[in-house]
Amino acid sequence: VPNAEDELIRRIRRRVPSARGGGLHVGIGDDAAVIRPRQGNEWVLTCDQFLEGVHFLRDVYPPDAVGYKALARATSDIGAMGARPRFFLLSLCLPEKLAGSWLDGMANGMARAARQYGLTLAGGDTARSAPPNPCVGLDLTVLGETRIGRAVGRTGARSGDALFVSGTLGASQLGLELIRQGLSRKKRWRKLLQPHFYPKIATELGRWLAERQLVSAMMDISDGLSTDLYRLCAASRGGARIYEDRLPSVAVSSDLAAAGLDARSLALHGGEDYGLLFAVRKRHIPVIPKVFRGHRITRIGEIVAGSEVTVVARGKSSSLAPLGWDHFRKSN
Numbered sequence: 001v002p003n004a005e006d007e008l009i010r011r012i013r014r015r016v017p018s019a020r021g022g023g024l025h026v027g028i029g030d031d032a033a034v035i036r037p038r039q040g041n042e043w044v045l046t047c048d049q050f051l052e053g054v055h056f057l058r059d060v061y062p063p064d065a066v067g068y069k070a071l072a073r074a075t076s077d078i079g080a081m082g083a084r085p086r087f088f089l090l091s092l093c094l095p096e097k098l099a100g101s102w103l104d105g106m107a108n109g110m111a112r113a114a115r116q117y118g119l120t121l122a123g124g125d126t127a128r129s130a131p132p133n134p135c136v137g138l139d140l141t142v143l144g145e146t147r148i149g150r151a152v153g154r155t156g157a158r159s160g161d162a163l164f165v166s167g168t169l170g171a172s173q174l175g176l177e178l179i180r181q182g183l184s185r186k187k188r189w190r191k192l193l194q195p196h197f198y199p200k201i202a203t204e205l206g207r208w209l210a211e212r213q214l215v216s217a218m219m220d221i222s223d224g225l226s227t228d229l230y231r232l233c234a235a236s237r238g239g240a241r242i243y244e245d246r247l248p249s250v251a252v253s254s255d256l257a258a259a260g261l262d263a264r265s266l267a268l269h270g271g272e273d274y275g276l277l278f279a280v281r282k283r284h285i286p287v288i289p290k291v292f293r294g295h296r297i298t299r300i301g302e303i304v305a306g307s308e309v310t311v312v313a314r315g316k317s318s319s320l321a322p323l324g325w326d327h328f329r330k331s332n
């Protein structure tokens with residue numbers, strides 16, 4: 001009798017890159033992976049959960065979007081440290097009835113993200129999600145590689161540094177709002193869901209900035225600019241001032257604005273865009289490009305003394321509340 005779990009692993013392996021090489025000496029099929037970094041390099045590690053009902057709704061998400069986004073969002077943190085994504089481990093919890101074509105679709109999406117970001121699957125674990133509440137759960141551990149000492153954290157920003165973001169702010173949240181309002185199945189809005197289902201992460205930009213030592217602090221924007229900027233400021237013991245009219249906000253058409261969608265609050269508080277937020281010393285500002293491999297780069301403000309984060313709109317400055325995504329907020 002063929003072992004069902006082994007068959008499930010074979011299904012994933014057939015799709016997701018998992019070949020040895022490039023430092024991976026022992027991979028899937030043994031008890032544990034054996035991986036060696038290149039000389040002069042060190043590992044950067046992160047893990048990230050993607051859970052049905054918490055992070056995604058299975059009746060809304062295409063299966064390949066579940067696989068793509070789960071790996072992309074985990075890998076985003078590696079890029080935000082300035083490291084190069086290399087290997088990942090997948091812990092998968094799955095209801096039995098999804099072990100066929102749903103699993104294949106999920107693995108296809110994950111494979112696409114793995115190829116796009118240069119990742120090899122080095123191992124993992126699978127479990128059956130049992131009644132009464134069988135849900136999909138993915139937990140991704142991603143390893144990145146960087147030159148020793150070159151990883152960029154959140155703590156190095158200083159007063160006077162310029163603040164930049166990459167990509168568009170609020171595009172993923174716009175997709176989520178369309179889903180929430182029941183508009184996601186309409187053909188005319190379908191394209192607006194792409195940034196929510198398949199976020200394009202900026203790992204190569206993060207690496208480029210870190211290797212040239214152009215950034216004093218960097219992070220990815222996963223929970224919304226307002227919330228993540230607070231985190232960067234707190235870690236660097238500074239404040240920030242940003243300018244509303246400079247924000248690379250998602251475009252909101254007039255009919256969607258009439259449905260209550262507001263570009264300003266999507267840009268300030270919308271989560272899951274996975275662009276980079278980074279601080280740059282004055283002397284390096286001229287070196288920062290306007291676009292990097294398709295990722296638009298925008299200077300949105302500066303780090304200031306103190307601890308307050310303010311937003312300037314029409315000449316008026318007001319305090320910016322961190323209203324992005326918060327799993328443990330009481331009102332959620």
Ligand SMILES: [Mg+2]
Nearest residue numbers: 077080220222
């Ligand atoms: Mg992050």
